[in-house]
Structure formats: structure tokens, C-alpha cells
Amino acid sequence: MTATPAFGDTEASTLSQILDAHRTFEGALLPILHAVQEAFGFVPQDALPIIAKHQNISRAEAHGVMTFYHDFRQNPAGRTVLKICRAEACQAMGADALADHARAALGVDWHETTPDGAITLEPVFCLGLCACGPAAMVDGKLVGRADVAKLDAIIAGAKA
């Protein structure tokens, strides 16, 4: 597990800028959480009470919202995030075997990060690439017709 960085004055100032930018939004909490994760790579637990106060909700509510959604992380991810689609259309093209290969090659299960901090493996349910499956996403970059060779190249690239 990658260590969670401290939440100091710099971080607090970044957060305050994010909150200011969302002051006029209707239903601002998701946009705020996205912006926080974009800035820090995860949603620091220390940020939650500050966000909650800004949104005039309890800390429990803020925590409840954050943990409801698969996208928001409580801890930093690995340097590369590899998402493999597990949905039906990709399964029809062998996504299960591909996922098994990834888990074996990385030595981690879903939602885990390799001990060297290089790769986090995440499942995803549909990237809308259902006619060119199996599909994957590497740090936001889309990969169609993923196979063992492409996956091994991605893993080797991320470990380098």
C-alpha cells in the first residue's frame, strides 16, 4: 500500500481554491470530489470535514457520498492505473481469461496495487468499446481488442 501523504497548508490552500471555484454550483459535491481527486490523486480524509462544512452537510454524509462511488479513492493509486472491462460484451471476447492473466502477472487482485507502487488494477463495467473487446484503459488511454501481448507490453511499460 502506498503511504498516504500528509494534508498540510499547501493542500488546504488547494482545497480552498477548489471549494471557491464551485461556490455557485447546484449539487456541487460530485464536481468538488472529482476536482479534489484530480488535484491530489485521491480524496484525502482530512479534506472531508472541510468539504462537508462548505457544503453544509455532516462529515458522515460527505463520507457516505464519497464511498458510494467507485471512482473516488481514499488512498493514492499506483503510478499507472490499469482498468480492464469485465462486462458481458468483453466477456464474449475472452475478457475473463485476460483478467486472470493480468491478476497473475501482477500478483494482485482487483482494486490492489503492486508492492512496488507501479500498477493499480481496477475492474470497469463498460468503456463503450463493446464491438472491439476486450477493452482496457491505461491512465485514461483506451485500448481495444486487448490481448495478452498488449497487456504484457502495458505492464512492462508501467514497471520500467
Place this chain on the structure above:
Amino acid sequence: MKIYVPLDSAAVALGADDVAAAITAQGANVTLIRNGSRGMVWLEPLVEVEIDGIRHGFGPMETGDVAGLFGDLAAHPKALGPVDELPWMKGQTRLTFARVGVIDPLSINDYRAHGGLTGLQRALTLSKPEIVQETTDSGLRGRGGAGFPTGIKWKTVSEAEADQKYIVCNADEGDSATFADRMLMEGDPFTLIEGMVIAGLATGATKGYVYLRSEYPIAIRVMNDAVKIARAEGLLGASVLGSEHAFDMEIRVGAGAYVCGEETSLLNSLEGKRGVVRAKPPLPALEGFMGKPTVVNNVISLATIPVIFEKGAAYYRDFGLGRSRGTIPLQIAGNVKYGGLYEIAFGLSLGQIVDEIAGGTATGRPVKAVQVGGPLGAYFPRALFDTPFGYEEFAGKEGLIGHAGLTIFDDRQDMLKMARFAMEFCAIESCGKCTPCRIGAVRGVETVDRIAAGDPDAIPLLTDLCDTMKAGSLCALGGFTPYPVMSALTHFPDDFATAKEAAE
């Protein structure tokens, strides 16, 4: 030399950005346009070169094929001829997708030149009830899956009294095998914006939101850019196209929760809450976003509005079958030879779609099953391939058309495994509000495992559990998960029986 390379996610996932870079590197006199996809995913990246006003296709392109585009084009190994003459394109009736793949998605001039804004200009001359009536007369039903008549929903919102009303576009296209929303937003974003503006005119709503899933980064980028351009062009803002009507909109990004495709859960998420389903009533049309009257429509429903107003309700209504009027963008996916998007009037048989249009499986093996309508849709065996593609027709066979996605599986697919997956998916994605879904899905996985282990008593238990989930769940997630499960059990009993017999 005008060259088109799609910016569509599927094309990019298959190397379109590298091909575009290689074309740019060739330099000399190239105008490169990043268009949407024509929907022929097996040909992506599909590069088009305009010769004497006719667009010739080349694909699937690799970077090594780029140099050949600057030589004798007729001799190019990937030459396909004029794109509009390809059988896949000629067989379609493209109304909603008429411009997708054709125009530069972010050029409003291109959009106007291809009929864009004609529908809105007509709508601006009509009263609210007239716009609602035209929509009702078109026979358009919600393309998100529920098939509720769009005009009736608009009427409710239009007649509601409130200081603020909203148009919310459901772009949380989470169903496997569906990518029509994505393709539309990436390939022709102004159509969706125009449809939302017309919905605003019809109902008196002045603010719109597109709730777009985070798994679609390219669609998010294109839609955000399109909204900015639409504001600058006066399509959005205090005075829509110079009229007295105001309408503005924002793009909001989801956060990976499948259940947020359900409209009430989407509204909670948009309000910054957990994406938990709300009990109905109250209907979102009366108490929706922020408790105000809200139209919640799917991307394709809204993006079909401009063509209805451009060509008239009767033109649109004359396509189709029974109570399924107009066209439907089929999304053909999974283990498929010719996969992609094919827009056609309702009424083709499932067999025609799978065998004739899609050409069967990619592996060349026999088709075993087709799941129609996403993860909550039923698995259809070949015996039901005569079912015509329509809302009522599929419902009559214990299935649904949903968002019109079709996943094809070959004969090696284990259907018990797919039934288990449906329950597992429901358990992962359940919002947790109602018990049949939250607990039922977990028990469902266990029960399928018992069947797999050879326990014959578990089969009636699974059937009973599915009845409970179907009747007792608050929304379609728990309520429709029984469709894939029960259809797998009913139509593919061998996959469930082998284990049982082995144990006996």
C-alpha cells in the same frame, strides 16, 4: 487534400491517434478533420479521403498504411471505395445519426450545412403545447430502455407550475453492448444540445444538465467544447438564437456507479448525494432535480428531437412497427464479425440483425445466445430469432430491447456462468435501498453456485428468488436482473443440468 480520421473512442482505442499523427507528419497540403465514427467498428480506424467531393474509405488503418495515402489511392491495400456505397451504410435509415461520422463534430458551420438548427428554428415559431404535441405525434419513446412516450413526459413538465424547471440528459450509458450515446456525443454533440434546447422551449425549463459517465473521457471533452461553442454562437444563453427564450446547460461527470443510469438515482447523484434510488411517486416530472419539475431523457431521445422538428412528426412516425415508431440505433457487440452501430426502423427480426447485418460471430463459430438490452436484458437463443425488434415484441418473449444493445456469444459460452455474473453485477452495483436487490443478488450468486455444485433443489429456489426480485425491487436493477438469469435457465437448461446430473 481533405482527410478524415475519427476521434471516436473505438477508433482511438484501435490506434486512430497514431494514424492521425502519421498523416500530419506527412505534412504537405493535408486538411485533417477528426470526425465521429461511421459505426463500422471492424474497419476502425477508418480513414476517409475526399476525392472530387466523394469520401473514399481506407481501413482498418495502421500507421504503416499512411504513406500509401499519398500515392496511388486506387492501389492502396486498405481501399474500400466510397464510404456511402458500403452495404453497411446503404442499408441504414440514419435519422438520429445522419451527421455522425460525416461532419466535424465541433464545427457549427458544418452542423448548419447538414441541416442542424433547422428543427430548433421551427420550434421557435411554435407554442409550448404545439411543441409537446409534435413530439407526442412523432411516437418517440424513451430510448434509454423504458420506452415511455417522450411527449407525455414533456406534457407533465410543461403543465407543472414552478419558478424553475430542468432538462436532465441521462448520458450514464452503463449497459454493456451500448455505445450509441457515446458515439452521438463524440460525433454530433450539437444535435444533443439542440434537442435539449427544444425540450426547454416545450416545458419552460431554462437550465439543462448532461449527466455523463466518467468512463467516457472523449465524450466529456467533446461535449464540454461543444457547450462553449454553442454559448459563443448564441445557441445557448439568455436569448436562444436571438429569441426571448433563455436556455443554458452544463456537463456533469458521473463517478462510476452503474445504478446512476436509473433516473431517480441519477438525480440524487446530480444533487451531490449518494446515488440511491428514490421511490416514485413523486415523479421526476413533478419533483425532480432540486425538487423541481424535471424532464429526464436519454441522449438518443433528445438527439432525435431535432430531426423530428426538421422533417415533421409524420415523417418520423411513418418508420417502425406497431407501437415502436421511428428508427432505433442498434449496437451490435460482443463476439461479432461486423460489429458497430446500425440505425434502422424498428421491425427487423433478431435473426436478420445477427446473421445478415452482423454476419455472425468473430470467431466463426455458431451463435449460441444474444443478450439484448444490456446486463439486465434476456439471453435469446436461436429458437427466438424470429422475434421482431420492437418494445412490445421483445416484452412478449420475456425480454426487453433496452437501449438496443446486442451482445453476441458463440457456442463455447457457459450460460450458468452468465447467470451468476448477472447476480454478481447486481450485488456489486446495488444502491442498497431495497432488500430484494441488495440481499437478493447476493443470495442469487450463492444459489447459482449451489446449482453449479450439483444441488437440484437450488433451481426452484433461484426461480422463486427471481420472482421476488422482479416484483419487489424499487428499480430496474433488482427488478430486471432476473431477465438474464431466468432466460439463461429457461433457454439453456443443459448448462444448468450437467452439474445436476453429475451429482445424481
